[in-house]
Amino acid sequence: KKKSKEATRYRLPPGSRGWPLIGDSFSWYNAVAGSHPPQFVQQQVNRDLVGKNGVITVQGEQQRKLHGIASNMMRLEKLKFHFLDNIQLVMLQTLNKFDNNQVILLQDVCRKLAINLMVNQLLGASSETEIDEMAHFFSDFVDGCLSLPINFPGFAFHTAMKAREKIIRKINKTVEKHGEEESSEGGDGVLGRLLEEESLPDNAVADFIINLLFAGNETTAKTMLFAVYFLTRCPKAMLQLLDEQDSIRSNSSGGDGMLTWQDYKAMSFTQCVIDETLRLGGIAIWLMREAKHDVVYQDYIIPKGCFLVPFLSAVHLDENLYKGASTFNPWRWMEPENQEKRNWRSSPFYCPFGGGARSCPGAELSRLQIAIFLHYFVTTYTWEQLKEDRMSFFPSARLVNGFQIRLTSRHHLDSESL
Numbered sequence: 193k194k195k196s197k198e199a200t201r202y203r204l205p206p207g208s209r210g211w212p213l214i215g216d217s218f219s220w221y222n223a224v225a226g227s228h229p230p231q232f233v234q235q236q237v238n239r240d241l242v243g244k245n246g247v248i249t250v251q252g253e254q255q256r257k258l259h260g261i262a263s264n265m266m267r268l269e270k271l272k273f274h275f276l277d278n279i280q281l282v283m284l285q286t287l288n289k290f291d292n293n294q295v296i297l298l299q300d301v302c303r304k305l306a307i308n309l310m311v312n313q314l315l316g317a318s319s320e321t322e323i324d325e326m327a328h329f330f331s332d333f334v335d336g337c338l339s340l341p342i343n344f345p346g347f348a349f350h351t352a353m354k355a356r357e358k359i360i361r362k363i364n365k366t367v368e369k370h371g372e373e374e375s376s377e378g379g380d381g382v383l384g385r386l387l388e389e390e391s392l393p394d395n396a397v398a399d400f401i402i403n404l405l406f407a408g409n410e411t412t413a414k415t416m417l418f419a420v421y422f423l424t425r426c427p428k429a430m431l432q433l434l435d436e437q438d439s440i441r442s443n444s445s446g447g448d449g450m451l452t453w454q455d456y457k458a459m460s461f462t463q464c465v466i467d468e469t470l471r472l473g474g475i476a477i478w479l480m481r482e483a484k485h486d487v488v489y490q491d492y493i494i495p496k497g498c499f500l501v502p503f504l505s506a507v508h509l510d511e512n513l514y515k516g517a518s519t520f521n522p523w524r525w526m527e528p529e530n531q532e533k534r535n536w537r538s539s540p541f542y543c544p545f546g547g548g549a550r551s552c553p554g555a556e557l558s559r560l561q562i563a564i565f566l567h568y569f570v571t572t573y574t575w576e577q578l579k580e581d582r583m584s585f586f587p588s589a590r591l592v593n594g595f596q597i598r599l600t601s602r603h604h605l606d607s608e609s610l
């Protein structure tokens with residue numbers, strides 16, 4: 193009785209109900225194949241590949257537990273002690289390799305960088321050879337996440353499943369070693385700390401790590417790339433960011449040319465650039481949810497069991513919320529009236545890292561990685577874009593021509609002008 197009364201008071205939202213069928217998939221494609229398309233492919237998480245016991249794939253109590261562990265491993269205070277120096281180490285190893293005037297595809301470089309960062313931070317590998325060895329498997333794994341799940345030799349998915357086995361073997365070796373001897377504190381990255389501080393069953397440890405790799409790699413790589421893409425198209429923002437980073441470099445009190453936590457905290461304009469990149473080019477375009485019970489929203493009722501798609505980019509690109517919404521304008525985040533909106537943990541208007549029980553546990557880590565990347569990239573090189581490019585989000589987020597640029601080392605420029 194109560195239900196029918198409610199039904200007369202509330203309307204059903206527009207659109208079809210239930211999980212999308214073939215017909216829906218076409219409308220999806222049409223709706224998204226333009227400029228703000230989907231994470232649809234990525235969202236079709238393949239459990240065989242990413243693992244059945246990781247935070248992304250489990251539900252209920254188990255998800256809450258794993259989400260808590262992941263958030264704890266990557267919270268702000270941990271970053272200061274466990275991640276900041278390592279990120280810089282990998283940055284220097286990966287970015288210092290280029291010759292003066294070398295032509296690169298920045299998309300490939302960011303991908304490699306994000307993979308190296310993951311190997312270092314998840315497994316604790318730090319020497320170049322160790323990182324290179326595992327990066328190869330991580331890379332095959334990441335390719336498989338974006339491919340059709342065809343498990344036959346010759347297909348990317350098959351190669352990824354093989355890579356998954358190799359990664360698990362490496363993880364299991366660390367687990368065994370940890371069981372035999374008291375492993376050194378703080379070593380072995382997230383994996384080492386997971387074994388030290390938490391008590392997950394052995395079969396859940398590998399899936400936990402592989403889930404982080406799946407969720408954290410592509411997202412971070414593309415945000416780094418898009419930040420440089422937007423900066424290249426907005427010279428005023430580029431100059432201001434360079435100015436900030438040059439002054440941080442020259443005033444840094446860190447030894448061996450390494451940045452300190454204070455330096456990171458002083459990157460206020462860089463943070464605006466990151467926020468604006470995530471607003472305009474956030475790669476989590478939509479999320480997927482199922483209503484666990486009837487939900488009343490304004491004068492609508494969303495019945496239990498409905499498949500819901502919160503469209504993050506529709507909010508981020510809403511002209512009523514953001515003046516000049518399609519323009520890259522990092523200065524908007526300095527305006528006092530936008531300070532509350534900017535709080536990505538709680539704002540209903542800005543949620544590049546999702547929200548609620550499944551919000552991104554790697555958000556702070558990825559922001560640190562992106563800021564440190566921007567620091568080393570802009571203070572080491574200038575660049576010239578060689579080919580027109582544009583963003584596309586289908587079948588996955590990317591720049592269609594890979595962002596081809598010619599790098600000039602700034603040290604080289606300095607020594608030439610002497």
Ligand code: HEM
Binds near residue numbers: 408545557558
């Ligand atoms: C710029 C980079 C990143 C963006 C934009 C991003 C975005 C997101 C978003 C929107 C979600 C929520 C998905 C949902 O609600 O269905 C999410 C979840 C998640 N992210 Fe990130 N992420 C980033 C980097 C990372 C990194 C570096 C890691 C870890 C190393 C990570 C690990 C995760 C995990 C494990 C989840 C699933 C949480 C759960 O289901 O409980 N992310 N991310």
